[in-house]
Amino acid sequence: MSTPQLDKTYDAKAVEARWSEVWNQQGYFHASPTHTGQPYCIVIPPPNVTGSLHVGHALNHSLQDILIRWRRMQGRNVLWLPGTDHAGIATQNVVEKQLMAEGASRESLGRERFIERIWQWKAASGDTIIRQQKRLGESCDWNRLRFTMDEGLSKAVLEVFVRLHEEGLIYRGERLINWCPRCLTALSDIEVEHEDIKGKLYSIEYELEQDPTMRLTVATTRPETLFGDSAVAVHPEDPRYNRLIGQRVRLPLTNRTIPIVGDAILVDREFGTGAVKITPAHDFNDFEAGERHGLPRHPIFNHQALLDPEGLKTAGVEQELIDVIAALPVTKARPKIEQALKDRGLLTKVDDHKMAIGKCYRCKTVVEPYLSPQWFVKIKPLAEPAIKAVEDGRIRIIPEGWTNNYLGWMRDIKDWCISRQIWWGHQIPAWYCRACNKDLIVEGTGATASSQRLTILQGATAIVGKAAPSTCPTCSGTDFIRDPDVLDTWFSSALWPFSTLGWPDQTPELKAYYPTSTLVTGLDILFFWVARMIMMGLKFMGDVPFRDVYIHALVRDAEGQKMSKSKGNVIDPLHVMEQFGTDALRFTLASMASPGRDIKLAEERIEGYRNFANKIWNATRFSLMNLDGPREAVQPSNRAFPDRWILSRLNQTIQSVTSELEAYRFDHAANALYQFIWHEYCDWYLELIKPTLQNQASLEGPGARQTLVETIETTMRLLHPFMPYLTEEIWHQLPHQGESIVVQNYPIPNIAWTAPEMDQRFALLEHSIGLVRTSRVLLNYPPGQQITFYLAHDDRRRQDDLGELRNYLAHLGRGTVDLAPTTHWPAGKLLRLVTEGLSVGIAVAGDVDLNKALDRITKEQSEQTKEIERLEGKLRNQEFTAKAPPEVIADHQNRLTNLRRDQSMLASSAQQVQAMLGS
RNA sequence: AGGCGGAUAGCUCAGUUGGGAGAGCGCUGCCCUUACAAGGCAGGGGUCACAGGUUCGAUCCCUGUUCCGCCUACCA
Numbered sequence: 005m006s007t008p009q010l011d012k013t014y015d016a017k018a019v020e021a022r023w024s025e026v027w028n029q030q031g032y033f034h035a036s037p038t039h040t041g042q043p044y045c046i047v048i049p050p051p052n053v054t055g056s057l058h059v060g061h062a063l064n065h066s067l068q069d070i071l072i073r074w075r076r077m078q079g080r081n082v083l084w085l086p087g088t089d090h091a092g093i094a095t096q097n098v099v100e101k102q103l104m105a106e107g108a109s110r111e112s113l114g115r116e117r118f119i120e121r122i123w124q125w126k127a128a129s130g131d132t133i134i135r136q137q138k139r140l141g142e143s144c145d146w147n148r149l150r151f152t153m154d155e156g157l158s159k160a161v162l163e164v165f166v167r168l169h170e171e172g173l174i175y176r177g178e179r180l181i182n183w184c185p186r187c188l189t190a191l192s193d194i195e196v197e198h199e200d201i202k203g204k205l206y207s208i209e210y211e212l213e214q215d216p217t218m219r220l221t222v223a224t225t226r227p228e229t230l231f232g233d234s235a236v237a238v239h240p241e242d243p244r245y246n247r248l249i250g251q252r253v254r255l256p257l258t259n260r261t262i263p264i265v266g267d268a269i270l271v272d273r274e275f276g277t278g279a280v281k282i283t284p285a286h287d288f289n290d291f292e293a294g295e296r297h298g299l300p301r302h303p304i305f306n307h308q309a310l311l312d313p314e315g316l317k318t319a320g321v322e323q324e325l326i327d328v329i330a331a332l333p334v335t336k337a338r339p340k341i342e343q344a345l346k347d348r349g350l351l352t353k354v355d356d357h358k359m360a361i362g363k364c365y366r367c368k369t370v371v372e373p374y375l376s377p378q379w380f381v382k383i384k385p386l387a388e389p390a391i392k393a394v395e396d397g398r399i400r401i402i403p404e405g406w407t408n409n410y411l412g413w414m415r416d417i418k419d420w421c422i423s424r425q426i427w428w429g430h431q432i433p434a435w436y437c438r439a440c441n442k443d444l445i446v447e448g449t450g451a452t453a454s455s456q457r458l459t460i461l462q463g464a465t466a467i468v469g470k471a472a473p474s475t476c477p478t479c480s481g482t483d484f485i486r487d488p489d490v491l492d493t494w495f496s497s498a499l500w501p502f503s504t505l506g507w508p509d510q511t512p513e514l515k516a517y518y519p520t521s522t523l524v525t526g527l528d529i530l531f532f533w534v535a536r537m538i539m540m541g542l543k544f545m546g547d548v549p550f551r552d553v554y555i556h557a558l559v560r561d562a563e564g565q566k567m568s569k570s571k572g573n574v575i576d577p578l579h580v581m582e583q584f585g586t587d588a589l590r591f592t593l594a595s596m597a598s599p600g601r602d603i604k605l606a607e608e609r610i611e612g613y614r615n616f617a618n619k620i621w622n623a624t625r626f627s628l629m630n631l632d633g634p635r636e637a638v639q640p641s642n643r644a645f646p647d648r649w650i651l652s653r654l655n656q657t658i659q660s661v662t663s664e665l666e667a668y669r670f671d672h673a674a675n676a677l678y679q680f681i682w683h684e685y686c687d688w689y690l691e692l693i694k695p696t697l698q699n700q701a702s703l704e705g706p707g708a709r710q711t712l713v714e715t716i717e718t719t720m721r722l723l724h725p726f727m728p729y730l731t732e733e734i735w736h737q738l739p740h741q742g743e744s745i746v747v748q749n750y751p752i753p754n755i756a757w758t759a760p761e762m763d764q765r766f767a768l769l770e771h772s773i774g775l776v777r778t779s780r781v782l783l784n785y786p787p788g789q790q791i792t793f794y795l796a797h798d799d800r801r802r803q804d805d806l807g808e809l810r811n812y813l814a815h816l817g818r819g820t821v822d823l824a825p826t827t828h829w830p831a832g833k834l835l836r837l838v839t840e841g842l843s844v845g846i847a848v849a850g851d852v853d854l855n856k857a858l859d860r861i862t863k864e865q866s867e868q869t870k871e872i873e874r875l876e877g878k879l880r881n882q883e884f885t886a887k888a889p890p891e892v893i894a895d896h897q898n899r900l901t902n903l904r905r906d907q908s909m910l911a912s913s914a915q916q917v918q919a920m921l922g923s
Numbered sequence: 924a925g926g927c928g929g930a931u932a933g934c935u936c937a938g939u940u941g942g943g944a945g946a947g948c949g950c951u952g953c954c955c956u957u958a959c960a961a962g963g964c965a966g967g968g969g970u971c972a973c974a975g976g977u978u979c980g981a982u983c984c985c986u987g988u989u990c991c992g993c994c995u996a997c998c999a
Binding site for chain 1: 926929934942943946947948949952953961963964966978979998
């Protein structure tokens with residue numbers, strides 16, 4: 005029988021393109037509720053539809069694919085459901101930029117044509133990431149690809165919105181929200197990133213109305229907001245100020261006076277001057293303080309965060325000043341205001357001050373607390389069951405450490421602002437009767453972008469429903485205007501685990517695969533997404549959306565820096581796949597996925613695993629070159645030592661890879677595979693069986709060839725989830741049954757393979773060969789040179805083992821073995837090394853320099869002496885012998901005995917070498 | 924400010940009932956030995972951040988300190 009000859013190096017590119025195609029054509033990834041097996045389902049965290057694959061996706065998706073392929077091979081009814089989200093703000097920003105380049109804008113196009121334009125962009129670029137995912141080898145059921153703005157998913161969004169509204173869990177109200185003056189939309193609290201900056205703390209004097217010679221000094225980081233002040237607060241128990249409570253101060257640069265109020269919540273007596281201005285329309289704390297004291301709100305910025313002349317006028321600001329600062333951004337207006345205050349002697353101090361500012365997570369613009377009517381989800385009633393589900397273990401977060409993070413956040417959760425003032429997304433299903441809300445609907449008709457805005461003011465009556473109402477229940481009017489806002493993208497992705505399975509329809513998929521099994525995601529969206537899925541799943545499905553949440557690390561560059569395009573330190577997974585192969589990338593990411601630690605990814609690591617792939621390829625190449633000849637499935641226990649040993653090791657590797665995967669320890673599983681394949685299978689097993697394979701007459705040949713095929717085929721199945729392409733290719737080169745490794749069984753431990761006595765025997769072999777090789781180097785014998793060496797072990801059973809191993813020792817030691825007891829060894833011209841009861845002797849030929857060998861022996865001696873002293877010291881300690889467990893004491897004594905014996909033998913060896921040097 | 928995580932070989936990281944410190948990469952030396960130079964063999968290299976405590980015994984458990992990350996936050 006002749007076997008095909010493989011190329012000398014593994015060509016990942018050619019192999020990957022071929023199998024990716026076949027897998028998808030054959031439909032191996034297609035899931036069905038009617039398939040057999042216990043369901044196992046993962047829904048993919050939907051990436052941005054117009055994005056492209058970055059290395060964070062590569063990690064996230066590789067881990068999911070490992071789980072999915074593993075479970076599929078285990079015979080589970082597996083569904084990995086792929087899809088993308090519409091990424092409202094991000095996608096709209098991209099298309100707006102395109103329009104800007106063309107000299108157009110979304111306003112010039114109008115809402116309908118603008119949305120059309122985004123759909124076009126989605127159609128053009130939406131396949132990119134999907135193609136890239138396929139290239140990564142992801143075994144998703146691509147026929148079930150979902151998108152958050154699909155008809156079905158939009159139906160789910162509508163259903164959820166209307167039902168939550170009916171139950172009073174969605175409401176509209178005018179609140180201070182985080183506003184991005186560049187994206188011109190509201191953001192939720194968690195869409196704001198905080199950044200520490202060096203700011204200034206300004207001390208400004210407010211004159212008392214009753215007595216202008218007396219002044220109250222307030223401290224602020226934002227002097228420009230003083231125009232919007234409604235009061236000054238002091239601590240009610242602060243003896244410096246509390247007698248002033250109830251009096252009024254003149255607000256600088258305006259014609260207004262404002263009250264001094266006592267507020268123990270807002271005021272920290274220790275900070276600044278102990279007096280703080282209250283600006284309810286522009287600060288979250290002040291907003292609440294304003295509520296407490298019934299203070300008016302004076303908005304002085306417009307939606308672009310420019311100083312608004314109308315607002316300033318209403319706030320009573322001096323007209324000359326308004327003329328100077330109107331329509332300026334804060335950065336330009338602040339120096340002018342500073343100057344005006346200085347001119348009047350009211351700015352007494354400016355200190356450096358560290359502070360935090362909020363930035364838009366999409367565009368990094370400084371966000372502004374902005375007073376506006378928005379839609380909110382009343383979150384507490386939804387959060388409570390979601391806290392419980394994690395507390396009582398119905399949902400497990402892995403690593404466990406993040407559980408408290410989740411619980412802490414959920415317990416302190418605030419209402420969720422879900423309306424966005426953009427056009428791309430699910431438009432809110434709320435309508436307003438024009439007749440009833442005449443004064444509350446403000447439709448701009450100007451030519452500029454900002455003057456075209458449609459604003460529905462606070463207090464307008466909204467009619468929420470799945471479709472536009474036909475007549476107004478109040479006035480029977482028929483003229484309606486729809487709320488222009490769209491929903492936060494996360495509102496639709498919160499429904500992902502059930503909306504993708506067909507909800508609100510009761511589909512067989514929903515029945516089979518919900519709750520899903522595992523969610524794999526990064527920490528950065530634990531709150532954005534995971535928490536919200538749990539809330540929505542419990543609310544609308546009455547059950548958790550998934551059992552396990554596995555949180556993986558963030559991928560950083562080799563220096564530990566966050567990857568970003570602007571820093572230019574991004575590792576492009578596609579480039580890496582091109583250069584080193586997809587399997588190498590996948591294996592690298594898996595092997596570095598240690599819990600609770602970020603991944604610092606360096607290309608050298610990937611290169612190392614490319615080499616690993618090549619090593620496996622060459623092991624196969626070797627096997628195929630040596631398969632000619634009969635094979636016989638001998639009972640494992642009747643096979644030769646190398647075969648029995650490697651089966652035993654393979655068996656243990658199967659056990660550990662399986663249990664590590666069950667524990668989500670991808671790193672451990674990958675390392676177990678690496679260690680076994682490279683350092684046991686290749687380094688030792690293949691070397692051990694070479695003489696047998698190359699001797700056609702060997703009686704052990706049929707068993708060895710059988711073991712060779714059996715082990716490599718099993719190993720490929722074991723490795724397949726990690727390196728799908730390489731293993732598929734090799735599997736097809738080997739004798740096999742079936743059409744693809746994708747649908748083969750995952751290896752399970754085989755009791756008949758366990759052979760602990762072979763493991764022990766191997767340890768002796770490895771130990772012996774190690775000493776022989778060391779001796780060779782010490783004596784400068786070239787690797788190929790045949791030598792005579794002596795081996796003896798102190799332990800009778802080990803000595804018997806040496807006899808069993810004689811042929812293997814001779815082969816790997818490259819020489820002739822003599823197993824006589826040490827007392828029979830030649831007296832002179834011999835280098836002896838001793839460790840752990842094993843003595844190795846090599847004949848010293850001619851005029852080699854023995855100093856190297858002597859150094860080595862001396863070093864060994866001093867290390868041993870140190871250890872002996874340490875052990876003796878411990879055993880002399882009566883407290884140790886009285887209190888330590890007996891097995892520990894016995895172990896110490898054993899080690900000491902062995903070391904003393906080794907030491908005396910080594911001493912005689914040293915004498916011998918010295919004698920040779922002396923002569 | 925609070926919470927969490929981390930600090931172990933030159934680098935990246937493993938290391939649980941507390942008892943002789945490990946891997947990968949890199950480095951040094953030798954070798955193109957018929958699967959693989961993307962390889963083989965051998966080797967050097969560590970007060971386990973610091974200071975206390977518990978213990979017969981601490982890289983591991985406890986307390987504190989320093990440094991580095993991340994998350995949360997209403998100190999104007």
